[in-house]
Amino acid sequence: MTAVRETGFAYQAVYRYLMQLMADSSDSGHTRLPSLRQLANRLNVSISTIQYAYSLLEKEGRIYSVAKSGYYARPASCTVLTGNGSDLLETVYVNARHPGMQVLSAEDPVSVQSLDRPLLLLERELLRQYPRQPQLLDQPCGEIELRTALAARYTTSPTYCWHAEDVYIGADLRGMLEILIAVLELKHATILVESPCDWVILRLLQAAEVRVIELPLQACGGLEPQRLAALLSTENVRLMLLSSGLSMPRGTQAPTDNRHAIARLLDEHGTWVLENDCYSELADAADGARLRDLLNPERLLAFSSFEKFIGIEAPYGYVLSRQWKGELQRHFLLRSFRLSPIRQKAIARLYGNGRIDQHLQVLRRLLKERRTPMIHLLRERLGDALHVVEPQGGATVWVQALRPVDMRDVFQRMLKHQVVIAPGELFSLQGLHNRHLRLNLLGHGEHDLAGAIGLLGDALRLAPLE
Structure with missing residues (x-):
């Protein structure tokens, strides 16, 4: 080696x-x-x-x-697995990685354009400037240069400001979330989660025996304030998990008045908030307001990762928190993440020289250009079978069947044609979104796109009603 x-x-x-x-x-x-x-x-x-x-x-x-x-x-x-009697999420994962499958279930924005190559070139330059550092100089919570860059990016005012000591960087997003579950002592605790929600997050909470109450997003993209107020008054809620801006997989943002109403309720009840900031950089409106700028920063934690907008060469996850410093540092020491300090420096330089902001402008435009013909084709050919939720960013489209069809049957019919879709039930622990699908057609040409939509239309028409 x-x-x-x-x-x-x-x-x-x-x-x-x-x-x-x-x-x-x-x-x-x-x-x-x-x-x-x-x-x-x-x-x-x-x-x-x-x-x-x-x-x-x-x-x-x-x-x-x-x-x-x-x-x-x-x-x-x-051979392709049909998924009969097995875990649906595992079936999606296995088949999505099978050679020859047409994957409409993925969520990979950087497949359009990544920063992997510039990142590796910058890392190569830095390797010539920095000799290999002794193991004793490793920083268990992340390279200080990158932590400083992230703190500066998240600071918006003297009140909503962050410092390098508030930032913790880990090997990947999953590892960061596992640390948060342990530090916040969420086992058997009750948390509120907007729904639909990323399946990785839901499965981690389920494995940790966290009691999850899901609040469905309304048609406008926001939460129902009255329902939230009732839950905060009657349940012993440890914290609430919310998107900072763009909520995935739905791909929408809460209206300004709704965001303010939710923030006021959380402040009145003194509720801790865990903010999912993984997708806010992918919103079409780059200058959109973030939920964290309306919340009490002393009761806020935010997490995200670089992989969604930089690429596979930057899989690190990170957390921002003003509180829990001792516990977070202890868990990071116990995890002993072995992260490349040079690669972290390279990511920090991409922030510092404006390359990430330039890349994000191009990425947002490309994503929108790819989504537009896909949405047009869905409405043109399947307008009588599907309702398309207009996305405000991201790489996927959230759709709802107009008839109460058995979406598992649709899923398996598509598998027989070597096409993988993501049924909506994957994004809930409580049986919500059974008539929904998340679709991603970004990696397919016009012919493949039309063919896949035709197959989906056939599957929806042939599927039995629930």
């Missing part, structure tokens, strides 16, 4: 190692691959480097992951 790393990035060497490992065991079916930590110890590289390599192999359809089990190599002759 040492010799290979001298001529390329470490993750490329790990990628080649895994390719050879899978080739050596090609006759043994779905071979289980080493865990992230096992492989990091074996090859003497960081866990984040292993994650880069695994993520690349997943995108290429060579491996797949199974929750609480690990990564597996996919045989070339692997």
Whole structure:
């Protein structure tokens, strides 16, 4: 590994190692691959480097992951799973990574344009400037240069200001959320969550035995203040999980008056807020107001990641919090995240030189240009079967069936045609959104798009009613 790393990035060497490992065991079916930590110890590289390599192999359809089990190599002759009797989310994941599948379930904005190449080029320049630092100088909560850049970006006034010591950077978003669940002692606690909600977040809360109460978003994109007020008055709510701006997978933003009403209620009840800021950079209106600028910053935590708008080479997650400093630092020390300080510096420089803002302007425009013909085609061909929720940003479209069809049946009919969709029930723990779908057609040409929509229309018409 040492010799290979001298001529390329470490993750490329790990990628080649895994390719050879899978080739050596090609006759043994779905071979289980080493865990992230096992492989990091074996090859003497960081866990984040292993994650880069695994993520690349997943995108290429060579491996797949199974929750609480690990990564597996996919045989070339692997057949499509129909999902009968199995976990729906696992079925979506496995089939989405199967070679030859048309994936309409993904949520990958940077597939349009990423910053991976500029990031790696800048990292290469920085490697010449900074010698490899001793392990003792590692910063467990993240590189100070990047923490400072993030604090500056989130600061909007003397009241709503952040400092580097308020920022914590981890290997990925999942790891950050696991730390927050532990620090906030959410096990068996009650939290309120806007719905629909990202399935990764929901599954983590479910695994941690958190009591989740879902509040459906209204047609306007906001929450119902009266219902929220009733819950805050009758339930022992530990905190509320809300989007900072753009709410995904719905792709909408709450109106200004609704946002102010919700913020006033939360302030009156002294409710802690956990703000999901993963998608606010992808909103069409780049200067849109953030929920955090209306809340008490002393009872606020915000989390996000770089991967949605930079790319796979920046998988780090981060959290901002003025409180819980001791507990957060302790958990970060226990996790012992081994993050590349040079890559973190490179991300900080992309913020500092304005490259990220330039990239975001282009990315937002490209996403909107790709969504527009997709929405037009959906309304033109399936207007009698689907209602399209007009997105205000992001890479996906949220649609609702006009008839109470069995969406699981639609899902499996599409699988038989080697097309993967994301049923709405994945975005709820309480059986909401059963008539909804999240669609992403960004990676397909005009012919594929029309064909996929035609198949979806057939599946919707043939599916039985609930």
